[in-house]
Amino acid sequence: MRRTAWSVGAVATVLVATLVTASGVGAAIAAPSYPSWGDVQAAKANAAATQAQVDRINGLLAGLQTASNAASEAAVKRAGEYGLAELNLQKATAKATDLQARADSAKSEADTLRAQSGKLAEQMGRAGGSDYALRLFLTSDEQKTSDSLLYQLGAVAKLGANATKLFAAADEQKNLATSLSAQADTAQKIRDQLAAKAKSALEAAQAAHAAAEAELASQQEHASTLYAQLALLKNTAASFEQQYAQGVAAAAAAAQAANGSAGAGTHWVSAPTGMTVNPAAAQAYAAGQLGRYGWGSDQMSCLVRLWNQESGWRANAVNPSSDAYGIAQALPPEKMSSAGPDWLTNANTQIDWGLTYIKGRYGSPCGAWAHEVSNNWY
Incomplete structure (x- = not known):
């Protein structure tokens, strides 16, 4: 994964600016x-000075992790806000x-009805409808029985009624x-406002x-030196100190998993991280990790269904309503x-956490999939 080189000062400036933008309140x-x-x-x-320096370095390492987590959490939250705005x-x-389509359809229907009513009015004009009524009034009773005259008068009346209905329908469609x-x-107008908000x-x-x-780059840059300094103080190897810290974190994660939670990621959006998302590669990596947890290949089908539903196996999936994030939809x-x-941004890291959580x-x-089916979360 390519990273942009940032100075420590630039990192602090961007991070503080982001947090101020997010909350409206901030201090350097x-x-x-x-x-x-x-x-x-x-x-x-x-010995006293050594222990003090060890404590100081451990505090700095913890601070680096906290700052990195805070920056990444802010990124997830902003991504969720963007996803919601886009939806x-x-x-x-x-x-x-x-x-607009319904308005255009109603206008077209109104034009058609008005044209039809106009044609009927024209037919009535040619038939001389008022003349028929006058002739019926002036004729004798014997003449009124003429089927031809009554038929013609009825036809004109029917034309008039139809024309009235068409006129009314045309007006109704016009109003609609x-x-x-x-x-x-x-x-x-609302759509334009939301477009600006989404942007x-x-x-x-x-x-x-x-x-x-940038914060992660800073963490990685300083952490390697700090672990080396810690090793010098404790007469160990830097790799040992780093592995020990990772072991402590893993143990804490395992304990947390027993009481933790993951999100119900059925309504996720893609966070604009710029990362390459490869669900197939993520599944291949996960399949290769099953044995580490004592599971057989038969568990893979359940895992595929589980994380298909949670995130589509997308490492940049975020739930806008909860900020659950990643392939496993970790929350927080x-x-x-x-x-x-x-x-x-690392799918493999997310999978490692997700498998540990499931275990x-x-x-x-x-077991996780069965819970998901029953409760729509795991």
Whole structure:
């Protein structure tokens, strides 16, 4: 995964700006002061100084993780807001389009009915309808029995009644067309407002994602040095210190899984992270991890159905109503940091967390799927 190079100052500026934009309130956060190698070497002079420096470094590492999680969580939240704005825009667009189509149809129907009523009026004019009525009034009773005259008079009356009905129907359709056109205009204005809101939400989501990526880059840059310094102070290896920290996080995640939760991701949208989303590759990776949890290949079909329903196996899936995120729809999403700091954009990290969660809470993917079927969440 490619990353943009950011200075620590730029990271802080973007992150603070994003958080201020998100909440409307914010204050500049001072960049942490990292120990130099000279500080570390000096601390080894006595046990108290060593422990103080160890505590300081552990605090900095925890702070890096917290800052990274906060930035990524803000990115997920902004993505959810964008997704909701986009859904509202789609609904408003569909409504405006439907109203305009109905208005056009009503206008067309009104024009047709008016044309038909006009033709009937013209026929009545040619038949001389008023002359028939006058002749009927002036004729004798014997003459009134003339079938021809009565028939002609009835035909004219029927034409008149039909014309009246057509005129009324034409007016009704015309009024309907006018009303629908007004509604369509209003709906279009609402649609334009929502389009602007969706555009603004997209820009906020993209900025938040950039801040999260920058914060993660900062974390990774400083964490490697801090782990090396920690190893020097404790006379261990940097890799050991990092693995130990990961083990502690994994143990905490396993304990949390027993009482944790994942989202019901049946209504998700794609977060604008710019990442490459590959559901097929995600499934292939997951299939290769089943054995690590003591599961057979028979569990894969349940896992596929489970995460198809939750996220479509998309690593950038976010539920706008809850901010559940990722392939496993973690809720809250920053819980996935126990599997790795790159949970925002790394499908494999998300899967590792999701499988650990399933193992701790349901025992197996089929157990999780059974719960999903019964409750629409797992």
